[in-house]
Amino acid sequence: MENILEISDLRVHYFSNRKTVRAVNGLSMGMEAGKVLGLVGETGAGKTTLALSILNMVRAPQGKIVEGSIRFAGADVLAMGKRELRDMRGKDVAMIFQDPMTALNPVLTVGEQIAETVRKHEELSIEDAWKKAQAMLETVGIPADRAKEYPHQFSGGMKQRVVIALALACNPKLLLADEPTTALDVTIQAQVLDLMRKLIRENGTSVLFITHSLGLVAENCDEVATMYSGEIVEYGTVDQVFGKALHPYTQGLFGSLPDLSAATDRLKPIPGLMPDPTALPKGCFFCPRCPHAMDICAKEHPADVDLGGHRVKCHLYAAAGAAKGAASAAGRRAE
Amino acid sequence: MSAAKQASGAAAPILRVSGLKKYFQSAHGKLHAVDDVSFDIAKGKTLGMVGESGCGKSTTGRLLVRLHEATAGSILYDGQEVTAASDRELKKLRTRMQMIFQDPYSSINPRHTVANIIGEPLKIHKKVKGAAEYEDRVRSLMATVGLADRLYDAYPHELDGGRRQRIGIARALALDPEFIVCDEPVSALDVSIQAQILNLLMDLQDKLGLTYLFITHDLSVVKHISDDIVIMYMGQIVERGPTEELFARPIHPYGQALLSAIPVPKLNARKERIILKSEVSSPIDPKPGCRFAPRCAYASPECAAADPALREVSPGRYVACRLAEQFV
Numbered sequence: 001m002e003n004i005l006e007i008s009d010l011r012v013h014y015f016s017n018r019k020t021v022r023a024v025n026g027l028s029m030g031m032e033a034g035k036v037l038g039l040v041g042e043t044g045a046g047k048t049t050l051a052l053s054i055l056n057m058v059r060a061p062q063g064k065i066v067e068g069s070i071r072f073a074g075a076d077v078l079a080m081g082k083r084e085l086r087d088m089r090g091k092d093v094a095m096i097f098q099d100p101m102t103a104l105n106p107v108l109t110v111g112e113q114i115a116e117t118v119r120k121h122e123e124l125s126i127e128d129a130w131k132k133a134q135a136m137l138e139t140v141g142i143p144a145d146r147a148k149e150y151p152h153q154f155s156g157g158m159k160q161r162v163v164i165a166l167a168l169a170c171n172p173k174l175l176l177a178d179e180p181t182t183a184l185d186v187t188i189q190a191q192v193l194d195l196m197r198k199l200i201r202e203n204g205t206s207v208l209f210i211t212h213s214l215g216l217v218a219e220n221c222d223e224v225a226t227m228y229s230g231e232i233v234e235y236g237t238v239d240q241v242f243g244k245a246l247h248p249y250t251q252g253l254f255g256s257l258p259d260l261s262a263a264t265d266r267l268k269p270i271p272g273l274m275p276d277p278t279a280l281p282k283g284c285f286f287c288p289r290c291p292h293a294m295d296i297c298a299k300e301h302p303a304d305v306d307l308g309g310h311r312v313k314c315h316l317y318a319a320a321g322a323a324k325g326a327a328s329a330a331g332r333r334a335e
Numbered sequence: 336m337s338a339a340k341q342a343s344g345a346a347a348p349i350l351r352v353s354g355l356k357k358y359f360q361s362a363h364g365k366l367h368a369v370d371d372v373s374f375d376i377a378k379g380k381t382l383g384m385v386g387e388s389g390c391g392k393s394t395t396g397r398l399l400v401r402l403h404e405a406t407a408g409s410i411l412y413d414g415q416e417v418t419a420a421s422d423r424e425l426k427k428l429r430t431r432m433q434m435i436f437q438d439p440y441s442s443i444n445p446r447h448t449v450a451n452i453i454g455e456p457l458k459i460h461k462k463v464k465g466a467a468e469y470e471d472r473v474r475s476l477m478a479t480v481g482l483a484d485r486l487y488d489a490y491p492h493e494l495d496g497g498r499r500q501r502i503g504i505a506r507a508l509a510l511d512p513e514f515i516v517c518d519e520p521v522s523a524l525d526v527s528i529q530a531q532i533l534n535l536l537m538d539l540q541d542k543l544g545l546t547y548l549f550i551t552h553d554l555s556v557v558k559h560i561s562d563d564i565v566i567m568y569m570g571q572i573v574e575r576g577p578t579e580e581l582f583a584r585p586i587h588p589y590g591q592a593l594l595s596a597i598p599v600p601k602l603n604a605r606k607e608r609i610i611l612k613s614e615v616s617s618p619i620d621p622k623p624g625c626r627f628a629p630r631c632a633y634a635s636p637e638c639a640a641a642d643p644a645l646r647e648v649s650p651g652r653y654v655a656c657r658l659a660e661q662f663v
Contacts, residue, residue: 238602257555
């Protein structure tokens with residue numbers, strides 16, 4: 001299967017007066033068409049920056065893609081002009097933002113916002129676009145007559161449904177869903193995901209599903225990537241990663257979760273915090289918190305180890321896999 | 336099982352809530368935020384209160400420590416009526432009942448240092464004498480919740496969410512309370528930090544014999560920490576029971592749907608999911624009858640006739656559903 005999205009060695013920095021925040025650090029990944037890839041990680045891991053990069057929407061001048069390439073369906077996103085980007089955004093690649101409060105325009109009715117997007121990308125009359133907007137609202141469980149209402153008249157959960165309707169209105173090929181259900185209650189989350197799954201399957205949409213919930217990944221994704229300090233530290237199919245998580249950070253995430261099927265006495269939190277992105281450690285970024293840290297971990301940045309499609313960035317597995325590229329990765333870090 | 340879960344035995348309830356109501360006046364009518372809620376919490380136990388946004392769980396928590404005035408009903412704390420307490424009595428009561436808030440970003444004053452925030456209750460209630468004792472007490476509270484000593488003069492903006500929540504917990508512990516309302520204390524935190532805070536809350540309970548009302552929408556968290564659980568829907572309790580039993584076999588149709596909706600981070604854990612139709616109806620002047628009926632797969636016209644009472648349908652299991660017997 002051909003990759004719909006191909007990212008290689010992506011680096012994104014945010015610059016402030018004194019400091020440089022290294023949000024994405026040499027990230028490479030590919031996404032097969034029609035697949036749902038779960039991207040998990042905690043606050044500040046760089047998940048949202050990655051999604052924004054795919055749309056070439058990292059906010060200048062503070063934010064900058066300093067290195068790397070992003071290819072969507074063969075086209076180089078970082079080389080696109082304004083017009084091409086505008087055509088791609090919302091049509092081929094749509095995004096569901098985390099915060100529905102700021103994703104909608106407060107002075108337009110929700111129907112107008114959906115109709116506007118539809119008309120931008122499809123040749124439709126105003127009436128037809130309005131009808132389509134109403135139909136989209138109904139598919140996300142909002143009565144069509146509420147199309148005339150403004151965002152402030154909706155609850156947080158309802159607003160997020162509007163955002164989902166807006167994102168799916170033009171049948172995108174790739175959907176970047178950034179914590180799409182974090183603001184929703186579980187029964188509503190179940191409804192919305194059920195609906196999203198249906199729409200995604202019908203249209204063969206590829207989805208980058210950004211979440212901090214491993215439960216949602218298990219139930220909705222084909223593949224999973226764990227992100228930590230702007231890198232993908234583990235990547236595999238859901239079966240591989242949930243069957244046996246390799247990276248100590250992924251293992252730590254699983255250990256932090258209360259188990260529903262067994263009475264766990266104590267949770268096993270990951271000690272410490274994610275490193276400061278303005279002063280990343282020299283070796284492995286996870287080393288200061290890692291229960292298995294070795295001498296080499298503090299000195300050398302680990303390279304990807306490929307164990308039958310299950311990739312992990314960790315020195316523990318260096319012997320198990322071919323550790324080529326370790327030297328070059330470490331060299332880059334030392335600069 | 337933690338020690339706290341086992342230790343309590345048949346303790347007398349420290350908190351007894353009955354017929355509690357809170358209506359808010361809105362432009363369109365009376366909003367029934369909490370509508371005839373009754374429950375007990377035994378000393379040293381944790382009661383988990385779950386439900387979705389707007390079901391009245393936070394309002395209930397705030398009523399207990401009287402951050403809201405109840406419209407009707409009674410809250411007996413250790414034999415004392417909270418709703419009728421005078422200002423003086425209330426001040427005293429609040430040394431025994433405390434609250435931890437959801438958002439560690441907005442619930443602490445950004446202009447105060449960590450020490451000031453934690454120590455303020457000590458000053459208000461004149462619990463310590465002299466600067467030396469004050470500082471000792473604040474530093475020992477910081478140690479209790481795992482805040483490094485060097486953060487004594489730090490400001491909240493220098494700290495991450497997990498540490499801020501620890502400040503909120505230290506502040507709640509400052510007056511040696513017996514009972515703490517924990518209103519979504521880990522919802523704003525990342526899972527690895529969330530686990531740290533949950534462990535801390537459980538350790539403190541073991542050590543200090545605290546009683547918790549633990550309010551959350553996160554069902555796996557509530558299962559982990561609670562002895563008993565109440566499920567709320569539109570201001571009412573629809574189901575109540577011991578945690579293990581309730582999770583093994585929810586009886587109320589809403590409880591069934593709610594528990595089936597939990598995403599499980601395991602392979603092949605995908606279970607039969609009950610997808611509810613539509614959303615919660617309006618809590619403003621609700622019609623009589625079961626409030627869940629419009630979304631319920633088993634509803635019949637009789638369900639709209641009268642409010643179903645919360646009744647014991649099998650030992651220890653309370654359910655507010657006309658048809659409860661058929662789900663037992």
